[in-house]
Amino acid sequence: MTTGKDLLALGFKSGEWFKDALAHLNAHGLEGAARLAYLDTVKQQNIDAVQLSMR
Incomplete structure (x- = not known):
């Protein structure tokens, strides 16, 4: 089971x-x-959303 602590340990910043x-x-x-591949996809989606909101 993956927890928020696991994500923080991987260097991800907490958020919604x-x-x-x-x-x-x-x-x-x-x-x-597989976990890292999914997290990389989610991370890129969050970056894209932030960039769109800054336009």
């Missing part, structure tokens, strides 16, 4: 997205490389 990300990770049992 944590709840949904943790739910997805745990519902699908993602670990290791």
